[in-house]
Amino acid sequence: MAEQTLNIPQLVVFIIVSVLAIRWYFSRPVATGTRPAAGQRTSRLNPAQIEQVAQMFPQLNRRDIAWDLQRNGGNVSATTEKVLSGRPLEPAPASFNPPLPRAAAQPVARPTAPAKASQPDLITRYNLANKLNAPSPEPSDAAGKAKTWSQDRNERQANLQRRREEMILAARRKLEEKEKAK
């Protein structure tokens, strides 16, 4: 019983490792083969290697990683060593055109995005940027008119819209003044 439970995870790990190894082996010729235009200089670069280094050091620019790998013949551990020892990677020249893995790069950036991406602020949401700097209208006049119930459907909608906008703009101005007073 105890032997069996030990063996299953080992088997699973073995299968995963083999699948990854096979995929990596087969993705190599494809990646280079699909970019004939990149020419000889980048033909040896493997997007998977760039990705590998980029995942270890997300602060690094992928182009610079590619440039370093390009010059050391695709030696990932040499590039890793270099970064770990604190030596900066040489910036890639503008003419350098590495095979950057676009599809692969996105899922790496994603996990942080939904968690951090807060909702758009109210000024953006209600499209009020251009009304921010306009002088504040006399509140008595506009608000009084907006409060009455109109028989016309479009006018009702416009009144509601105006009341929303006024409420947000008033809050924003008040907060701005408060911040200035500090």
Place this chain on the structure above:
Amino acid sequence: MGTPASKRLFKEYRALSSDPPDGITAGPVSEDDMFVWEALIQGPEGTPFEGGVFPAELKFPRDYPLAPPTMRFMVDVWHPNVVYPNGTVCISILHPPGDDPHHYEQASERWSPIQSVEKILISVMSMLAEPNDESPANVDAARMWREKRAEYETRVRDNVRKSLGL
């Protein structure tokens, strides 16, 4: 104006527009669909929410007013009774009667057809001022509110500033 539900919602819309409660603006996003509303609620004074304006979406069921609407804030609201980050408001008036397995709430506090959108929005406003600590929807916010009040207030104020684009 077809169904009883949309008739009732139209009546409530008219009442809320003609005589709006302080700090509340509410109405359908478009009169083509009376079952989706957008409300703006002002942060109550004397609380860290003061100065903020909080937009929320209300979705009404087809059998309104027999069943209550759902309400969801459209900006970040850090509060014990608001699910984070999706903004769903969890207060007793939005719960149908007989739907409280934990018996936290009195039947009279829960939804019934004699309640209204106006009463919901006023309840939500007072909820912002006085969180209900007993059945928190956001456990982290509840703990912070209980144990680190200053931190809670700072976070709420920061959200207010951000939501107004400052």
